[in-house]
Amino acid sequence: MNEWLLALPFFILLLAIPLALWMRQQGLTTAQMGWLLALFPLASLVMMGYAVLSAQGQPVAVSIPWAPAFDISFSLYLDGLSSLFALLILGIGALIVIYAGGYLGSDPNIGRFYAWLFLFMFAMLGVVLADNLLMLFIFWELTSLSSFLLIGYYHHEAGSRSAALQALLVTGGGGLAMLAGVVLLGQIGGTFEASALLVQGKALQHHPLFVPVLALILLGAFTKSAQFPFHFWLPNAMAAPTPVSAYLHSATMVKAGVYLLARLNPILGGHPIWLYAVGGVGAATMLVASVLAYSQTDLKRLLAYSTVAALGTLTLLIGLGSPLALKAAATFLLAHALYKGALFLVAGAVDHETGTRHVPRLGGLLRAMPLTATAAGLAALSMAGLPPLFGFIAKELVYESGLEAGPIWMAVALFMGLSTVFVAGMTGVAPFWAKPSEKLPHSPHEAPSTMWSGPLLLASVGLLTGLLPAGAAERIIGPAASSMAGQTIPVKLVLWHGITPAFLLSVVTVVVGTLLFAYRTSLRLTLQRLSWPWGPAYLYERSLDGLNALARFQTRLLQSGALRYYLLTIVLSVVVTVGWVLLRSGVPWVLPLSVNDVLFYEAALAVLILGATLAAILSPFRLGAIAALGVVGAGIALIYLMFGAPDLAITQFAIEALTVILFVLAFYHLPRFKNLSSPSVRRSDAVVALLTGSLMTLLVLVAVDVEISPVVSRFFAENALTKAYGRNVVNVILVDFRSLDTLGEITVLGVAGIGVYALLKFRKGRTKAESAAPSLARRSAQPAQAASAAPALTPSVPLPTDDPAEASKGGEAS
Amino acid sequence: MNILILLPIAIPLATGIATLLAYRSRMIQRWLNVIGSTALLAAAIVLLTEVAGQDILVTQVGNWPAPFGIILAVDLFSAIMLLLTGIIALAVSVFSLFTIDAAREQFGYHQLYHFLLMGVSGTFVTGDLFNLYVWFEVLLISSFVLLALGGERAQMEGAIKYVTLNLMASAIFLAALGLLYGIFGTLNMADLGRIIAQGLSPQERGPVTALAMLFMAAFGIKAAMFPLFFWLPDSYHTPPVAVSALFSGLLTKVGVYALVRVFTLIFIHDTGFTHTLLLFLAGLTMITGVLGAVAQYDMRRLLSFHIISQIGYLLMGLGLFSAASLASTIFFTVHVSIAKTALFLVSGALYHRYGTYDLKKLGGAYHHMPGLAVLFLLAALALAGLPPLSGFFAKLGLVRAGLAQGHYLIVAVALGVSLLTLFSMMKIWNEAFWKDRPDHDQRISSLRGEGRNWTTLLISVASLSLLTAIMGLGASPAFELALGAGAQLMNPDLYIQAVWKGAP
Amino acid sequence: MEVVLAIVVGGLYAAGIYMLLRRSLVKLLIGLAFLSHAANLLIFTAARLNRAAPPVIAPGEQALTAPYADPLPQALILTAIVISFGVTAFALALAYRTYRSVGSDDLDEMKGTEG
C-alpha cells in the first residue's frame, strides 16, 4: 500500500500534462487553471506524506522493473532526505502552479507552460526518489531539458534563447560526466541501486577508479547546482518567467546537485579529496557569488546570486560532513527554500505590478501592496537571519559548523552571511520601505490573490517553524540529516540557545550587513569599477566562439568541395595503411619474381597496353585519349583470349566498342583538353599514382605467391554438364551456379538504362525556380545551348512542383 | 522458409519491375511503391520473428551447396537490419507521395526507390562476398540516379563527387575480392571465416591483414568513416528531401553492416591491430562529423554531417569488439537511422511550409506548428542521446561497454561529441522553431502546409519520431534482441555451421 | 607471366588514379574506366593464369579435363565488366548533363556544394 502511494504521484503528475493542454482548449482562465492544477501536486504531497507517516521512520521502497537489459529499474526509495526534497518539490510546486496562473494571466500559451512545468515536477520528483542511479540520471536529464524549455519560454527574445542554451549545455555537459561516473560507480560497486551501494559504505573508496568516479560525479553535481566556476548560467537563467526562477532555479532543480552529494555522502564522503573538492568548491562559490551580488540591481539577479551563495553553503556543509554540518545543511536547505521562494515570488509580483525589477527605481510599495510587503518583510528577516524566524536558527547552525571546522571556513561563512543580509535588504526591504526614485512604469496595486497567497504562506511557515522548530526538527530535519550521514543524527532545534560565539557573530553580521545595505549605491559603483570581465561566463562565450571557428576551419579544410583532394586523401589513406601493414609483415622482401615463362607476344602485348595507357594520359586531344583507352581495352581483351577466356574476350571487345562510341557521343561537343593543373601538381599526382600502382602490383604478387585451394573451381568443372546441362562452364556459372549475381547485374544495367534516359531527357518547369527567385544569380556560363540541347521535351508550360532541390539550390547560389 | 529469406530481395525487385511496366501511370506507380514498401516491412517482421526464436536461416540459391553456389543467410543482425529497411522504406515512401514532383515520378522515381531497396536488402542477406559487391552496385547505381534525377546544377555537382568516390570504393572492393580469391580460392564468407579461424600461416597473415585494410577502406567509404566521408556532405543535401531521408536512413548503414560483418566473421585474426584502428577512426569520425555539423546553417547539410558523427558511434561498438558493444552498435544503428530519417523529414516539412532549409531564414515553427515542433524535439533529443529516448540507451550501451573494457578515451570522446550533438540540434530548435521568422513580408510561404497532404506528410514524421520514443521506453526488449545478435556475431561458428549445414 | 601482368595492373591503377586527380571531367571518366580495367585484370591475374584451353567441356566429355582455365574468376569478371559498363554509361550521361548545366568540364568550378 505505502509502496504504491510512492509510485502513484508520478502518474498523477504525468496526467496533469495533457490535462493542462486540454483545459486550455476548454477556455478556462489561467487563474482557474492554476487553482485546479495545484490539486495534482497537493494530492501527490498528501499521498507521500501518508506514506512517510505510516512508515514510522522506516524508509519506503518500491521497485518496478523497467529495462533489465540496462540494469535500470523504476525503483523508488523514500527516506528522510528524499522526503525533505519531495516536500519542497510538491509543496512549493503547488504554490507555484497557483502563482503562475496569476503571473502569466494573459498568456495564450499557458497550456504549454504548465505542460513543461509538470514535466519538470515529474522529473524532479524522480531525481529525489529514484533509488536506481541510472534512473536518477534519466530524471536528472529530464530536469535539464524541461529547465531549457522553461528558461526559453519567452523564446521570441534572443536573450532567453541563449540563456536556455547555456543552461542546457552547462548542466548537460556536467550530466554527461556524471553518467560516466555513475556507470563506473555501478561497475565497481556491482549494482546501480543507491540503497545497495550505501550498504557497502566506504569500502568503494579503496578501488583504483574511485578518484575518477568521484571527480565525474562531482562535475555533474557542481554544474547542476551552479557551483563555481559553473555558476554563471544561473543568473542568466533568470530570463525565465519568475515562477520558473523561483521554483526551478532556486527551490528545487539547482538543489539536485546538492541532493546528489548528500545522497552519496555515506559512500563517497570522508575521503580527503571529498573535503577539499566539495568543501573547497562550496567555499569558492560562496565567496564569488557574495562579491558578485553587491553589484546587482535587478531583483531577480540579486536573488540568483544569493541563491548561488546558498548552494555554495550547502555544498560546503556537505563537504565538511560532520553531524553538525549535515544537521546545519538540512536546516539551511529548508529555511532557504522558504524565504528564497517567497522573495522570488514577491519579486515577480513587484515586477508584474510595477513593470520593473530595477531596485534603485523601486520604493514605497508598502502602501499599495501591503500583503506582498508583509510576505517580503518576513522572508527578508528570515533571510537576514533575525530571530524569531527560521532563518535565524539555520544561520546559527551554519556558523556553529564553521566554528567547528576552523577559522578559514568560518570566515567564508561570515563573508557569505554579510551578502545575505545585503540581498535581504535589497529585495525584501528596499522596494517597499525606501523612497521611490522616479515614476514607475505602472502604478502599482496589490497583486491578485494567486500571487500573494504563495509568498505569504511560505513566509508565514518560516515564522512558524522559527517559533516552534521542534516539530520540523523531529519529523523533517532529523531524518534528512540522518540519511545524509548514513547514521542516525538526533536533531533538536531551539530558537534561543543563549549567547554563544555563533550568536555574537550573527550580531556582527547583521550590523555590518545593514551598513553595507545602507551604503549600497557607493558600494555598487565601486565594485562595478573594479569588475573583471574575464570570468567563466566570458570563457564560455569565447569557447563557443572558438568552437564555431574551429568547426568552420575544419570544414573548410576537410570539406573543400574539390574532388581531387577527396580522392587524394582516400588514395593516400589506403596506400599508407595497406603499405604499412605489408611492410610490417615483411612480405615484400621474400617474393619470388620470375619472368622466365613469359612468351614474346605476351610481353609485346603488355608493352602495347602500357604504351596505350601512357598515350591516353598524355594525349592532348580528347578523342585521342578515348581512342587510346579503347586500345587498352582491346589489349586486355586479347589477354583474356590468350589465357583461356574467350567469353570474357568477346564481351570485353563488344563493351569496349560500345563504350568508345558512348564516350564520343557524349563528349563530342566538349572543349579541347586543357592542362588545368600546374606541372608541380601533376608531378606530385604522378608520384601518388605510381605509389598506388606499385602497391597494387605488390598485392597481386603477394596473392599469387600463396597456394590457392582449387576446391571451388573444381566443383564447377565437374558439375557443369552433369548437373547444370551446359558445356560452357562460364555461362553455366552465370545463368545457374551464380545466377543471383547475374540477376543483380542486369538490375544494375536496367537502372543504368533508366538513369541515362532520365538524365538525358529530364526536363521540367525550370522556369518555376527562376520565377520564385528571380534574383538568383545563375552562372553566366549557363550555356544558352543547354536549353536548345534537348528541345524535344522542354515543356512550354511550367509544371507545378514541390521540388525542394530547386529552391535549396536557389538558397545556395545566393 | 526458403521463400522467406528470398522475400527481401524478391519483393523490391518485383515492385521495381511492376512500376517499370506501369511506367505510363503515375497513380499505379505510387500505389505500387507503398504496397511494395509495406510488403517489405511485413516480410522483415516475419523474418525477424522467425530468426528471433531459432537458428540462423540459410538458403542455397539455385540449390547449389556452400561454398559453391551463393548462400543467403539471415541471422539476427541481418534480420534487424531488414526490419530497419522496411520501416524506413515505408515511412519515406509515404512521405514521398506528397513531396515528389510528377516529373521525377515519370522518370522513374518509384522504380529506382525499389531497386535501391533491393540492393540494400541484398547486402543484408547475402553470404557471399562477390554477391555483396553486386548488391552494392545495385544500390549504388540506384542511388546515383535518384541523386541526379532532376538535373539541377547542385545535384549534378554533388552527384559527380558521390559517383566518383563511391566508384572508387567499388574499385577497391573489387580489387580486394580478387586478391582474396587469389589467396583462398573462395568467396563464401562463412568459408573464408572458417579458413581464417583455422589459422593462417605466417606467410598469409600479413597479406590478409593488408586485404582487411582494403575492405576497411572500401566499406569505410560507403559508411562515411573518417577520412573517407567527403562524398556525403557534398551530396546529401541536393536531391529532394525524401531521397536525402532515404539515403540517410539506409545507405551509410549498409557500409557499417558490411564492416561489422567482415570484421566479426572474417578478419578476426589480428584484432589488436584492425579493431584498435577502427576504434581510433571511430573517435575521429565522431569529432570531425560533429564539428562539420556545428559549422552549418543549412539544415540538411547540418543533418548530413551528423550522419557522419553518428557513424563514429557505430564503429566504436565494432572497434570495442564485444557482444555488448556490438549489440550497442546494432541498437544504435536502428535508433540513428530512424531518428535521422525523421529529422530529414522534418526538414522537408519545414521546407514544404517555408520554402527554405536555411536556418537563418527559418523561424516561428514552434508557433505555427507545435505538433511538428514536438516531433522534431523527440527525434533531435533522441539523436543527442537524451533519456528516455532511444539514443540514450544506444549511448548508454556503448559507454558501459567502453568503460567495462577500460577504453576511457573513446568514451570521453563519445560523451563530448554527444554534447556537441545536443548543441547543434538545439541550434536548429532555436533558429527554426523558437526564433521569430526574420522576414515577415516574405509571403508566409505559400503556406502550402494545409489540408490532407500536410496531415499525411506528418504521419511519416510522427511514426518515426514516436518510434524513437517507443524504442526508448521499450529499450530493454529491443536491446535484448540486439544482445542476441551481438552474441551471434561474437561467435562466428554459429554462422559458419549454419551455412555449412545448408538449407534444412 | 603473373609478374608481367601484375606490372600491367599496377600501371593501369596508376593511370586511373592519375587521371582521376585531374581537373577535367572527361579525364575523370577515363580514370574510372582505367580503374575498372585494372580491377578486372587484377582478378584475372590473382586467380592464376593458365594458357590452357578455355573452360568449355569438350564434346563427349562429362567434365573439364585439366588443365583448364579457372571458370569462376571469368564469370566474376564478366559480371564486373557488365556492371561497370552500366555504371560508366550512367557516369557519361551524368558528365554530359553536368557539362550542360555547369558550362565547363573543369571540376574546380564545381564547388558549389562546399561547406
Add this chain to the structure above:
Amino acid sequence: MRVDSLILRTAVRYLFPLLLTFAVFVFLRGHNDPGGGFVAGLVAAAAYGLYSIAYGAEQARRVLGVETRLLIGIGLAIALLSGLAGLTSGLPFMSGLWIDLPLPSPLNKIGTPLLFDLGVFLTVLGVTLTIIFALEEVE
C-alpha cells in the same frame, strides 16, 4: 544523329535481319560454347542501333514495337520468374528446372536457366537501346 546516306540504308536493310539472326544464334549456343544472352543482346542492340542511325530513332522505335524501358522491365520480369519457378517444386530460388525435348542439341534441353538467359538478353537489349535512342534524340 541520323546519317542520311543511301548506301548506309541499303546496307542496313540487309545487315539488320542478318544481325538479328546472328543474335539468336549467339544466344542459343551460349550455354555450350562462348556466347550467351549478354553478347546476344548487344548484337541485337547493334542491329537496331544501326537501323536507327540509318532511319532515325523514331523509325527504329517503331520497328522495335516496344518501348525500350518496357523491354527492360520484361527482361527483368522473365529473369525473376525463371528464378521463382524453382519454388513451385519446393526447390530454392533460382533452382534449375529442365525438360527434355526430342530435338537436336542444343535444343534438346530446355530449362529455367535458359529462360533466365532470355531475361538477360531482353534486358541488355532494352538498356542498350534506351541509351542509344536517348543519345540520338538528344543530339
